[in-house]
Amino acid sequence: MSWTELVGGLLVIAGMPFFILGTLGLLRFPDVYTRLHALSKADNVGLGLVCVGLGIQSGSPAMMLKLLLIWVLMLVASATGAGLIARTALARGIRPWSP
Amino acid sequence: MGLVGQVFDALLAIALVWLAWQATRAADLFRAVVSFIVFGLLMAVAWVRLEAPDIALAEAAIGAGATGALLLSALDRLAPRRGRSWARVWRADARTWVLWVPAVMALAGALTAAAWQLPAPGLGAVATGALEQSGVDHAVTAVLLNFRALDTLLEIGVLVLAAVAVWSMGPAPAASAPVMPSPTLPMLGRTLFPVFVLVAAYLLWRGSHAPGGAFPAGAVLGAGGILMLLAGAQPWIRSAEHGPWRAILSAGFAVMLFAAIVGALAGGAFFEYPAAIASHAILVLEVTAGMSIALLLFAVYLRGEPHPAADTDRQRC
Numbered sequence: 001m002s003w004t005e006l007v008g009g010l011l012v013i014a015g016m017p018f019f020i021l022g023t024l025g026l027l028r029f030p031d032v033y034t035r036l037h038a039l040s041k042a043d044n045v046g047l048g049l050v051c052v053g054l055g056i057q058s059g060s061p062a063m064m065l066k067l068l069l070i071w072v073l074m075l076v077a078s079a080t081g082a083g084l085i086a087r088t089a090l091a092r093g094i095r096p097w098s099p
Numbered sequence: 100m101g102l103v104g105q106v107f108d109a110l111l112a113i114a115l116v117w118l119a120w121q122a123t124r125a126a127d128l129f130r131a132v133v134s135f136i137v138f139g140l141l142m143a144v145a146w147v148r149l150e151a152p153d154i155a156l157a158e159a160a161i162g163a164g165a166t167g168a169l170l171l172s173a174l175d176r177l178a179p180r181r182g183r184s185w186a187r188v189w190r191a192d193a194r195t196w197v198l199w200v201p202a203v204m205a206l207a208g209a210l211t212a213a214a215w216q217l218p219a220p221g222l223g224a225v226a227t228g229a230l231e232q233s234g235v236d237h238a239v240t241a242v243l244l245n246f247r248a249l250d251t252l253l254e255i256g257v258l259v260l261a262a263v264a265v266w267s268m269g270p271a272p273a274a275s276a277p278v279m280p281s282p283t284l285p286m287l288g289r290t291l292f293p294v295f296v297l298v299a300a301y302l303l304w305r306g307s308h309a310p311g312g313a314f315p316a317g318a319v320l321g322a323g324g325i326l327m328l329l330a331g332a333q334p335w336i337r338s339a340e341h342g343p344w345r346a347i348l349s350a351g352f353a354v355m356l357f358a359a360i361v362g363a364l365a366g367g368a369f370f371e372y373p374a375a376i377a378s379h380a381i382l383v384l385e386v387t388a389g390m391s392i393a394l395l396l397f398a399v400y401l402r403g404e405p406h407p408a409a410d411t412d413r414q415r416c
Contacts, residue, residue: 073291073294076287076290076291077287079283080281080283080284080287083281083283084281084283084284087281
């Protein structure tokens, strides 16, 4: 096994807990704002690790750049989407959860 | 990979059936629409598993993306309505259980039996064998724009009809302002639109030798237009300027029909291009079809015939 496969595989595996924790947050957090917080942060870190890992595994700079572009687009889209959902929820009068 | 792949496929199939049921029978319409969008995304994954990335691209962009946005905006304009409870669904629709469920099961059984009897390798070998005469290096593009170009012509025809039907419903309603305007959305639209154009051009160029082509490219460009519309840009199609837009809307269908008829008049069959110019003909068809598809999806999303807005001094994009 070459070092690119090893490092790439480790990065992809390192990304998995972020997805699991993000999903756990989506299922267990009390209201829409905290759920957005869990999803838009954790999942994007996980996706970044997976993209970098796959890019290193592919061994081609062009593929690496395409995967990084996908990650950057996802970051921008999910940040905007999360902001829109939170704003709409606020405007509809959904109050943030307080313990 | 064998066992893991089989388990994954089985889960995918179960999830697809469940989501299809949710999309058609869910008591809550919002839930139904979201189920439909997720169904489109998982369907794209299923196409990837079947090694058909071309269809996966089109399914994700058109089935989940453009149709999902259309359904959500339609939902926004519907009067809020009390959802049907599950009990009522089960009780009131006796006809569903007596008539439709057996009929659908019988149809599914017949289709499965028919699919089972298809010749095993299919027509893949024939298409690959004739690839040299088609003018392109990618078998799917050769099938879509040369061997079975008639199917593509009719598909674009369906889109043109849909746009005509939507525009004939009446003038386009003014875009509803968001409940709480977000500064990031117009910014996102402006920043990302060049990326949409770039990706569409890339997919169009890729179509000649790899998965891509007019439908995914058109869908991506159309989605970019829809994003601009959502971000508050004024649609730039106005009745005073209908001329050129109508031309582009119909160009894909018209140019394909023209190519088919010229081929027939030149002594060949319907849609038979001379081998010498086949590659150029397909390039022209692909570019016009891609632009038409993009604008047609956008035109459908306008939800009516565009008209000169009163506030023409607003930003035009």
